[in-house]
């Protein structure tokens with residue numbers, strides 16, 4: 345029997361967590377403008393690590409509360425954190441800031457490393473850190489009136505939470521990637537669809553959620569051995585040569601092809617699979 349995720353164990357202040365159907369975890373950023381602050385980064389890392397290890401979770405949807413995905417970095421908090429501290433020389437300040445950037449990077453890394461597929465449901469503005477976050481997700485959907493911007497250069501920051509590393513792998517257009525990163529200009533859902541940043545645009549928020557939920561339900565019904573193996577191998581292969589990816593895939597499947605799930609799936613399209 346399909347198990348419900350026990351969301352009570354997901355206790356976070358900056359994230360609202362729910363589970364409307366078995367195996368699905370919905371994570372929504374919640375703060376003013378869904379701004380990203382230190383607490384949110386730490387909580388997102390913890391939440392995605394928890395989801396990765398939670399056998400009852402098979403798919404995650406990440407979105408923002410209200411009608412904004414996120415307005416990006418909380419500039420007020422960041423200004424205070426990055427300001428030089430009395431008595432700290434540049435090297436000492438550098439060590440502190442190195443840690444801060446590491447906390448932010450860990451958040452996007454946790455999403456990518458989460459062994460369960462993560463669907464970004466972009467329900468409105470997605471600025472700065474929002475791009476870092478969605479490019480670490482597996483699938484990106486958005487509403488028609490979503491607006492995107494790699495906004496960091498508007499505040500004189502060279503992007504550092506993963507956009508520079510992941511966006512070129514998501515959007516196969518180096519010229520466009522550089523244009524978006526250097527100008528920080530807004531771009532629309534149509535442009536996001538055309539360049540492959542998102543795979544579907546829904547007319548409004550209701551349609552977006554219907555699309556995301558249907559997709560999540562479809563994924564959740566598949567063998568978790570197959571789905572999670574697919575994510576691990578896609579991630580590995582993205583960062584390695586084709587021969588290295590194939591060698592990893594071969595070794596992986598030398599074990600995973602022995603799963604009982606293959607026989608079950610072949611026997612019935614309605615097969616159900618035990619948790620890992």
Ligand SMILES: CCC/C=C/C=C/C(=O)SCCNC(=O)CCNC(=O)[C@H](O)C(C)(C)COP(=O)(O)OP(=O)(O)OC[C@H]1O[C@@H](n2cnc3c(N)ncnc32)[C@H](O)[C@@H]1OP(=O)(O)O
Nearest residue numbers: 377415416417418419420445448471472473495496499505
């Ligand atoms: C160092 C670690 C690595 C992390 C790097 C991440 C970097 C980034 O994310 S850079 C991008 C940061 N975000 C921005 O630059 C967005 C700035 N905001 C805007 O351009 C506009 O506010 C926006 C288009 C989002 C909304 O415009 P709108 O006219 O609808 O509203 P506003 O009146 O401008 O704003 C409403 C209140 O929200 C406050 N606010 C908005 N964005 C931020 C922000 N990023 N940080 C802090 N506060 C923000 C704004 O001040 C208003 O506050 P209040 O006056 O108190 O109502």
